[in-house]
Amino acid sequence: MSRPPRAGMALPTGPRLDRRQGQVELAHGAGGRATAQLIAQLFWPALDNPWLRAGDDAAALPLPPPEAAELVMATDGHVVAPAEFPGGDLGRLAVYGTVNDVAMMGAEPLYLSAAFILEEGTPLALLQRLVRSMGEAARQVGVPVVCGDTKVVERGKGDGVFIATTGVGWRAAGVRVGGAQARSGDAVLLSGPLGDHGAALLAHRAGLELQPPLHSDSAPLHTLVRALRQAVPPAALHVLRDPTRGGLAGALHEIAQASGVGFELQEAAIPVRPPVQAVCELLGFDPLHLPCEGRLLAVVAPSAAEAALAALRAHPQGEGAACIGRVTDDALRLVQLRTRLGGRRVVDWLSGEPLPRIC
Amino acid sequence: MSRPPRAGMALPTGPRLDRRQGQVELAHGAGGRATAQLIAQLFWPALDNPWLRAGDDAAALPLPPPEAAELVMATDGHVVAPAEFPGGDLGRLAVYGTVNDVAMMGAEPLYLSAAFILEEGTPLALLQRLVRSMGEAARQVGVPVVCGDTKVVERGKGDGVFIATTGVGWRAAGVRVGGAQARSGDAVLLSGPLGDHGAALLAHRAGLELQPPLHSDSAPLHTLVRALRQAVPPAALHVLRDPTRGGLAGALHEIAQASGVGFELQEAAIPVRPPVQAVCELLGFDPLHLPCEGRLLAVVAPSAAEAALAALRAHPQGEGAACIGRVTDDALRLVQLRTRLGGRRVVDWLSGEPLPRIC
Numbered sequence: 243m244s245r246p247p248r249a250g251m252a253l254p255t256g257p258r259l260d261r262r263q264g265q266v267e268l269a270h271g272a273g274g275r276a277t278a279q280l281i282a283q284l285f286w287p288a289l290d291n292p293w294l295r296a297g298d299d300a301a302a303l304p305l306p307p308p309e310a311a312e313l314v315m316a317t318d319g320h321v322v323a324p325a326e327f328p329g330g331d332l333g334r335l336a337v338y339g340t341v342n343d344v345a346m347m348g349a350e351p352l353y354l355s356a357a358f359i360l361e362e363g364t365p366l367a368l369l370q371r372l373v374r375s376m377g378e379a380a381r382q383v384g385v386p387v388v389c390g391d392t393k394v395v396e397r398g399k400g401d402g403v404f405i406a407t408t409g410v411g412w413r414a415a416g417v418r419v420g421g422a423q424a425r426s427g428d429a430v431l432l433s434g435p436l437g438d439h440g441a442a443l444l445a446h447r448a449g450l451e452l453q454p455p456l457h458s459d460s461a462p463l464h465t466l467v468r469a470l471r472q473a474v475p476p477a478a479l480h481v482l483r484d485p486t487r488g489g490l491a492g493a494l495h496e497i498a499q500a501s502g503v504g505f506e507l508q509e510a511a512i513p514v515r516p517p518v519q520a521v522c523e524l525l526g527f528d529p530l531h532l533p534c535e536g537r538l539l540a541v542v543a544p545s546a547a548e549a550a551l552a553a554l555r556a557h558p559q560g561e562g563a564a565c566i567g568r569v570t571d572d573a574l575r576l577v578q579l580r581t582r583l584g585g586r587r588v589v590d591w592l593s594g595e596p597l598p599r600i601c
Numbered sequence: 602m603s604r605p606p607r608a609g610m611a612l613p614t615g616p617r618l619d620r621r622q623g624q625v626e627l628a629h630g631a632g633g634r635a636t637a638q639l640i641a642q643l644f645w646p647a648l649d650n651p652w653l654r655a656g657d658d659a660a661a662l663p664l665p666p667p668e669a670a671e672l673v674m675a676t677d678g679h680v681v682a683p684a685e686f687p688g689g690d691l692g693r694l695a696v697y698g699t700v701n702d703v704a705m706m707g708a709e710p711l712y713l714s715a716a717f718i719l720e721e722g723t724p725l726a727l728l729q730r731l732v733r734s735m736g737e738a739a740r741q742v743g744v745p746v747v748c749g750d751t752k753v754v755e756r757g758k759g760d761g762v763f764i765a766t767t768g769v770g771w772r773a774a775g776v777r778v779g780g781a782q783a784r785s786g787d788a789v790l791l792s793g794p795l796g797d798h799g800a801a802l803l804a805h806r807a808g809l810e811l812q813p814p815l816h817s818d819s820a821p822l823h824t825l826v827r828a829l830r831q832a833v834p835p836a837a838l839h840v841l842r843d844p845t846r847g848g849l850a851g852a853l854h855e856i857a858q859a860s861g862v863g864f865e866l867q868e869a870a871i872p873v874r875p876p877v878q879a880v881c882e883l884l885g886f887d888p889l890h891l892p893c894e895g896r897l898l899a900v901v902a903p904s905a906a907e908a909a910l911a912a913l914r915a916h917p918q919g920e921g922a923a924c925i926g927r928v929t930d931d932a933l934r935l936v937q938l939r940t941r942l943g944g945r946r947v948v949d950w951l952s953g954e955p956l957p958r959i960c
Binding site: 268269271272273274275276277278296297298299300301302303304305306310311312313314315316317318319320321343344346347349353355356357358359388389390391392393394395396398399400401404406408409410412413420421422483484486487488489492495496499500531533590591592593597598599 | 627628630631632633634635636637655656657658659660661662663664665669670671672673674675676677678679680702703705706708712714715716717718747748749750751752753754755757758759760763765767768769771772779780781842843845846847848851854855858859890892950951952956957958
């Protein structure tokens with residue numbers, strides 16, 4: 243049995259951090275007293291838990307529960323710009339994004355780590371807002387940030403705050419969810435409207451005033467995945483993805499490559515909210531390429547499609563769920579769209595770099 | 602039982618990466634075809650393993666062995682400048698640094714993850730050298746990089762390559778190693794000479810020509826820790842640390858704070874190689890503040906000190922091991938040094954920012 247460590251590390255002596263007017267200095271990353279102060283005065287209060295407070299370079303944690311059959315691990319670098327945007331921020335995104343990557347294996351998230359790469363001169367007030375938001379998100383999902391690291395790079399060698407989070411979780415025996423598991427005939431389900439995160443960020447960056455304003459869909463998806471797992475047999479759950487960078491099109495292409503299949507989508511069935519459509523038309527984007535940060539894509543056996551869709555719709559985060567297409571037997575691994583007018587077009591990967599720093 | 606996933610993801614169609622003349626472009630981080638190409642053509646061949654090749658956003662992995670009592674997790678952002686230096690590079694350091702943080706809990710490392718934050722314009726040839734070096738290091742320690750992420754930031758918003766690695770491992774029942782476990786009277790052991798990594802990097806940055814040249818001590822320490830664990834009872838092993846940022850002084854201050862003790866070191870007993878001493882004198886540094894990337898600091902019960910020292914010296918990485926001092930009962934938590942001349946001085950934390958981007 244593993245107990246949390248006792249909180250050992252005391253506040254080092256020295257001046258208090260000026261969290262209102264202060265800035266990140268190179269000394270905060272040098273491993274001396276300033277680093278210890280930043281950790282004790284800014285990180286610990288926001289991310290509070292006994293493992294972090296032990297002050298070691300690693301955390302010793304309870305093992306997954308006995309029903310665990312596998313360990314699941316995911317990592318993500320977060321560089322979204324700007325760091326604060328309508329409906330979310332970098333800290334919150336760093337927690338949800340990694341929790342979601344663990345959940346997309348059909349797994350339960352357990353622990354998070356966070357490595358911060360800070361630019362000299364970043365306001366401590368901004369850093370504190372982001373870390374507090376991270377702490378709130380971690381408490382909301384019940385997954386503590388158990389260890390961390392802070393590095394500081396010189397002015398002009400970074401951009402404010404970057405956060406790399408890693409998540410560890412577990413999954414039960416029999417769950418085989420993965421990108422290579424899609425089979426011809428499978429149903430493709432989407433938990434809600436497409437592209438709110440991307441459109442909100444693009445509109446915010448472009449200074450567009452929308453009425454009502456667009457908000458990021460940023461949200462943790464592990465309870466939605468749990469609902470799905472409880473509704474259908476493990477073997478019927480083939481692929482789960484949160485369509486972030488690259489959007490729905492990117493996620494489907496990855497699955498097509500990994501499983502050796504194609505996709506046929508019904509344009510009329512894909513939920514896209516009018517303001518998202520408007521932003522896309524204004525700025526020249528395709529909603530199929532816009533990232534979501536709180537939507538679930540599920541590829542399920544046809545026999546389980548109805549139960550899976552009902553389970554999604556019964557969950558507060560899946561009210562807008564829809565069956566948007568099916569997996570096809572296609573040696574070319576194409577993603578095709580049946581348009582509203584009855585035509586058919588091939589949906590390509592996002593190409594070029596229209597959407598940098600979106601997550 | 603968990604089996605490695607089958608290698609699913611095929612090479613996406615499109616032009617091959619120009620790994621000789623090419624540069625990192627924003628498109629490589631956008632989640633589209635260019636991202637998939639970078640992963641399939643540069644990352645997979647270098648870091649090859651079935652979990653990574655599954656192409657999912659997370660890896661499903663075998664559980665730790667039955668003798669595991671706890672899970673251990675550590676994370677580290679790596680921003681060392683320059684990325685290639687005498688005796689090592691960023692890729693190798695990213696593997697060793699995190700393996701060492703896991704090992705410093707008295708644990709066995711199992712898996713690594715890596716999040717890359719790349720600056721637009723970084724030569725793909727440099728990235729490939731670093732990732733190959735990372736792969737070699739991972740194979741050397743027997744700990745695969747099972748999942749990863751790649752983000753690209755605009756020119757001038759990053760600095761070449763940053764790598765955040767996270768390690769997961771396990772430790773056996775009864776091991777209680779941690780910063781808060783030092784007790785008055787404990788012996789302080791060091792596995793070899795101090796400061797080679799820091800001095801090599803400083804000399805390289807300053808363009809100093811040394812004969813013979815200085816090399817980083819960068820090395821994985823998990824087998825040295827294993828040797829120590831086998832030589833002494835679990836309860837006698839109190840604290841383990843690799844004195845990286847902040848050097849030996851920083852590591853001892855952290856332990857002093859966490860355990861509520863002081864330290865008394867014998868200057869004459871602390872091994873420092875002459876060229877390291879020379880670099881320190883030339884550039885105005887104290888070897889006690891210089892980072893090591895392949896040295897082990899061990900605080901052990903006095904009854905186990907002799908056996909622990911013998912075990913270190915019997916290991917190829919611990920030939921230069923020494924007992925350098927002891928833990929004292931000190932409410933002020935001071936780190937003190939008995940000088941060669943018989944005097945006594947207080948060793949402070951590193952203050953200011955003399956050593957940025959050292960790891």
